Amino acid sequence: NAGVMQNPRHLVRRRGQEARLRCSPMKGHSHVYWYRQLPEEGLKFMVYLQKENIIDESGMPKERFSAEFPKEGPSILRIQQVVRGDSAAYFCASSPDAGDEQFFGPGTRLTVL
Amino acid sequence: AQTVTQSQPEMSVQEAETVTLSCTYDTSENNYYLFWYKQPPSRQMILVIRQEAYKQQNATENRFSVNFQKAAKSFSLKISDSQLGDTAMYFCAFMKSGTYKYIFGTGTRLKVLA
Numbered sequence: 001n002a003g004v005m006q007n008p009r010h011l012v013r014r015r016g017q018e019a020r021l022r023c024s025p026m027k028g029h030s031h032v033y034w035y036r037q038l039p040e041e042g043l044k045f046m047v048y049l050q051k052e053n054i055i056d057e058s059g060m061p062k063e064r065f066s067a068e069f070p071k072e073g074p075s076i077l078r079i080q081q082v083v084r085g086d087s088a089a090y091f092c093a094s095s096p097d098a099g100d101e102q103f104f105g106p107g108t109r110l111t112v113l
Numbered sequence: 114a115q116t117v118t119q120s121q122p123e124m125s126v127q128e129a130e131t132v133t134l135s136c137t138y139d140t141s142e143n144n145y146y147l148f149w150y151k152q153p154p155s156r157q158m159i160l161v162i163r164q165e166a167y168k169q170q171n172a173t174e175n176r177f178s179v180n181f182q183k184a185a186k187s188f189s190l191k192i193s194d195s196q197l198g199d200t201a202m203y204f205c206a207f208m209k210s211g212t213y214k215y216i217f218g219t220g221t222r223l224k225v226l227a
Contacts (some may be wrong), residue, residue: 033213035139042117042204042217043158054214098213104158 002027002091004094004105005074012111019079019086021108033102034060034067037089049075054055055098082112094100115140117207119218125196127226133180134190134221136205144210147188152220153201162201164188166210171227195225 005024013019025032030051035043045059049069060067064082069075079086089109093102116139126132138147149161164172164181171179176193190198205218 035215040219042206042219044213045214050212059214091158093158095213099211101160101163102192102213102215106155106157109156112190 004029004034004092006090006092006108007022008108009106010109010111012090012113013082014113015083016081019082019110019112021077021079021090021092021110023075023077023092023094023105025075025092026103029094029096029103031095031098031100032069032094033095034075035091037090037091037107043091045075060081079110082110084112086110087112115142115207117205117210117216117218118221119205119221121221122219123222123224125224125226126192128195128197130195131191132163132195134192134203134205134222134223136188136190136218138186138188139205139218140186140209142209143227145174145210146210147179148206148208148215149179149188149190150204150206150217151199151201152204156189158204159199162190192223197225197227199223200225 024107033087034046037043047067048056049059064080066078089107091107092105119135145166147164151159164169202220204220207216
C-alpha cells in the first residue's frame with residue numbers, strides 16, 4: 001500500500017519559468033492538502049482540494065499559484081513565473097475524509113535560481 | 114487565531130538519555146488535537162504522537178510520551194532512551210476539531226550525540 005507520492009523530489013527553475021508539482025494521494029484518499037515550508041520554518045497550509053473541487057485556498061497566494069485535483073490523475077500545484085521567494089519545500093498530504101489524519105508525502109524541494 | 118510556539122530552536126542529548134521538547138499554543142477552542150511530527154534529513158513528515166484535547170490521559174508511543182497541560186496550553190514531548198535515529202527536526206502542531214488545517218510551530222532541531 002503505497003503512501004503519498006510526490007514528484008519530482010527536487011525541481012530547479014529559473015526566475016520567470018513555471019513549476020509543476022505533482023501529488024498522488026494514498027489509495028482510497030480523496031482529500032488532498034498542500035503545505036509550503038520555507039527555510040527554518042514550519043509547514044503552512046496553502047490549499048485543500050477534493051476531486052475536481054477546490055474547497056479552501058485561503059493559504060495560497062492570489063497570483064501565480066493555482067492547484068487542481070482532476071477526476072483522473074494526480075493533484076497539481078502550479079506556480080507561474082517563479083521568483084526566488086518561491087524557493088521552499090512543498091508538501092502534499094492526503095486523508096480519506098475531511099478531519100481525518102493526514103498522511104504526508106516526501107515533499108518537493110523547489111529551488112529558483 | 115491559533116498559534117503554536119516552540120521556544121527551543123535547537124537541542125542536543127546524549128544517546129540513551131532523556132530529552133523534553135517544549136510546545137505551547139494559544140487557542141480559545143475547547144475541542145482540538147495536538148501532534149508531534151518528526152522531520153529527519155530526508156524531510157519526510159512522520160507522525161510521532163497525537164493527543165485529543167478531551168482526553169486527560171497523556172498519549173504514549175513506545176519511547177515517546179507527552180505531558181499535556183490543557184489549562185496551561187502546554188504540550189511537551191519526552192523522548193526516553195534517545196537513539197541516534199531520533200536526530201531530526203520536531204514540529205508541534207495544532208488542529209481544531211472538525212477542521213483540516215494544521216497549525217505548525219517553527220520546530221526544534223534535535224541532535225542525539227553518540
